[in-house]
Amino acid sequence: MAFLELHGLTKTFGGVPAVDELNISVETGEFLSLLGPSGCGKTTTLNMIAGFLDPSAGNIRLNNAPLHTVKPRDRGLGVVFQSYALFPHMTVSENISFGLEILKVPQGEARRRVEDVIDLVRLAGMAHRFPAQLSGGQQQRVALARALVIEPPLLLLDEPLSNLDAKLRDDMQSELRRIQRSVGTTTIMVTHDQSEAMALSDRIAVMNQGRLEQAGSPQEVYDKPASAFVSGFLGKTNLLHGRLQRGGDGIGVIDIAAHRFRASDDQTCSPGPVKLSLRPEHIRIGKDAEDHACRVSGQIHSRVFLGDRWIYDVNCVLGTLLVYGQSGAAPFEDAETVSMSWDAAKLRIVEAGHA
Ligand SMILES: Nc1ncnc2c1ncn2[C@@H]1O[C@H](COP(=O)(O)OP(=O)(O)OP(=O)(O)O)[C@@H](O)[C@H]1O
Ligand SMILES: [Mg+2]
Known part of the structure; x- marks a missing residue:
């Protein structure tokens, strides 16, 4: 008690x-x-x-x-x-x-x-x-x-x-x-x-x-x-819509806009439509494509300098992603092509069963 x-x-x-x-x-x-x-x-x-x-x-x-x-x-x-x-x-x-x-x-x-x-x-x-x-x-x-x-x-x-x-x-x-x-x-x-x-x-x-x-x-x-509301209320996030699938070996994959990403092992919900959260600080951004399972390329849409970091809006096949870049690194230019990647565990399912 x-x-x-x-x-x-x-x-x-x-x-x-x-x-x-x-x-x-x-x-x-x-x-x-x-x-x-x-x-x-x-x-x-x-x-x-x-x-x-x-x-x-x-x-x-x-x-x-x-x-x-x-x-x-x-x-x-x-x-x-x-x-x-x-x-x-x-x-x-x-x-x-x-x-x-x-x-x-x-x-x-x-x-x-x-x-x-x-x-x-x-x-x-x-x-x-x-x-x-x-x-x-x-x-x-x-x-x-x-x-x-x-x-x-x-x-x-x-x-x-x-x-x-x-x-x-x-x-x-x-x-x-x-x-x-x-x-x-x-x-x-x-x-x-x-x-x-x-x-x-x-x-x-x-x-x-x-x-x-x-x-x-x-x-x-x-x-x-535990929900899209919580992920959006606590800090900034990118909310994405996708579909969880499971292969014959039971390993999950997440399809978003015809792209396939590995699902992290601790996401146990059943296959079907899902809402996902990907935090801007968990997205690595670089000029060269990293050899990584969770990766998309995109174009810089806009950028803002906040002193301790750059904030980018990046257009890509998943939509417009909010991404943080380090303040020390040389900034990316508007319209520049960039590569973004993240660890599978950072793409969180926050709601299941929504189309
Ligand atoms: N005495 C009351 N009579 C009618 N409705 C009330 C009364 N007190 C609160 N409410 C309503 O209940 C809901 C919750 O109010 P509450 O004051 O608990 O919100 P809160 O989370 O503390 O919000 P805030 O952050 O603005 O202080 C609100 O929709 C409010 O309008
Ligand atoms: Mg109050």
Whole structure:
């Protein structure tokens, strides 16, 4: 039994499901991200765990006990909302100690815990400032400290870094990871930012239209996406339509536009039409044809320089492929003929049975 379990968790608004039979388990100490596009049901899920919304169906168990029957304030969870909602008339330490007063923690212990958590989020020396005298990142850390000081069994974060600028967000990502690791609090973070989810999480649950598409480590969901949606949502990809065939020896081949490619051994779906994902960074591009089973030639259609790499659109028999080229290498010219190749394992079947 996992530490937190969501079973068939469902929430409908006016008959329309916002969260649709969600099954997710979270282990003790784990950092799980709920990742998905706007409106896919992330906040609704978090609100049901926090107790601010009642599920329409399904249940939630924490530590093997039903959670959805417990009143929100009795759940003792740490929650950080997108708008940090700090009390403007209270100082940093008053904001942080507020939750301990509600819990009637004795004053001496409360003072010690507030001091500890202020150190943890690196706000020493700012305890007597008011929120308006802090930067966005510092306010964010107060919100986090306020959630952590009650030593919650579960920390719920809804887009905690979304209104920080890019540089500060990067810094706060590392801070958040350091803090979560050092305290070990089981954490669920909602985000629509795939790189944030990748950088912070032990596991990512990718949601689409209220449903769970895939849950796995950042590497699993990126390298082995379970659906076309997941492969497209996590980074850039080329989606191709093809057909899986199996030879008499059982070895799979994939036909795309009259070209035949070897299928990697771990693709076990049955023969028929398939959707495939081929990531731009997995395509090697060169002037000379490599002697490789997975190879096509094409013409450069357009190119963009991004500093750390070139991005090419290459027209070929499979369609227009997005391909990354190294920044150090001499760039290919428009209309130049190039050869592209990839390892069979990088051509992933993401959906079967679609024509
Ligand atoms: N109180 C409500 N009444 C009616 N519909 C709602 C309510 N709350 C949310 N919804 C709908 O439920 C769906 C999921 O909303 P939710 O807020 O969970 O999305 P989200 O994944 O958090 O999106 P975002 O990334 O934009 O915050 C949306 O279609 C939304 O319009
Ligand atoms: Mg939301």
